Amino acid sequence: xxxxxxxxxxxxxxxxxxxxxxxxxxxxxxxxxxxxxxxxxxxxxxxxxxxxxxxxxxxxxxxxxxxxxxxxxxxxxxxxxxxxxxxxxxxxxxxxxxxxxxxxxxxxxxxxxxxxxxxxxxxxxxxxxxxxxxxxxxxxxxxxxxxxxxxxxxxxxxxxxxxxxxxxxxxxxxxxxxxxxxxxxxxxxx
Numbered sequence: 001x002x003x004x005x006x007x008x009x010x011x012x013x014x015x016x017x018x019x020x021x022x023x024x025x026x027x028x029x030x031x032x033x034x035x036x037x038x039x040x041x042x043x044x045x046x047x048x049x050x051x052x053x054x055x056x057x058x059x060x061x062x063x064x065x066x067x068x069x070x071x072x073x074x075x076x077x078x079x080x081x082x083x084x085x086x087x088x089x090x091x092x093x094x095x096x097x098x099x100x101x102x103x104x105x106x107x108x109x110x111x112x113x114x115x116x117x118x119x120x121x122x123x124x125x126x127x128x129x130x131x132x133x134x135x136x137x138x139x140x141x142x143x144x145x146x147x148x149x150x151x152x153x154x155x156x157x158x159x160x161x162x163x164x165x166x167x168x169x170x171x172x173x174x175x176x177x178x179x180x181x182x183x184x185x186x187x188x189x190x
Contacts, residue, residue, distance in 0.1 A: 053130035113145035
């Protein structure tokens with residue numbers, strides 16, 4: 001029974017890692033956009049724009065939904081919280097790696113991250129709440145939740161698989177290259 005659990009847990013944790021790495025990439029690209037494109041362009045920085053408001057809100061909503069799904073203990077697909085709940089049935093796997101207190105703290109941290117993220121989501125759905133400053137608490141809770149998930153995945157994958165997971169964000173090409181040319185071409189006059 002333990003062997004089957006370990007194999008299933010390793011497989012699920014690797015798949016969760018793939019989803020979390022995708023979250024980390026999206027987060028990295030989003031902040032590159034904010035810092036390297038918007039903040040550096042006086043025509044964009046500090047200006048209200050419906051398109052940027054939509055991008056900011058869509059980023060926050062999409063990442064929050066993905067993070068909360070991974071932290072949902074009742075999710076029957078992929079749930080880090082569910083894997084940890086199942087790991088509780090095999091306490092000897094934790095022996096000499098993490099204490100019962102550390103295990104409980106790690107699980108509590110994930111629960112806290114999910115609760116905090118849910119609490120900040122409700123206020124930003126209105127149009128006037130889509131600015132970067134209005135979304136700051138959502139971004140902060142998203143970052144903390146993603147970081148908590150990464151830490152927990154690294155720890156518990158090491159416990160069940162005796163191996164390490166890599167979360168280094170990289171790209172085959174520059175994700176901001178799309179901004180190096182005009183998006184709207186002038187209409188040709190005939």
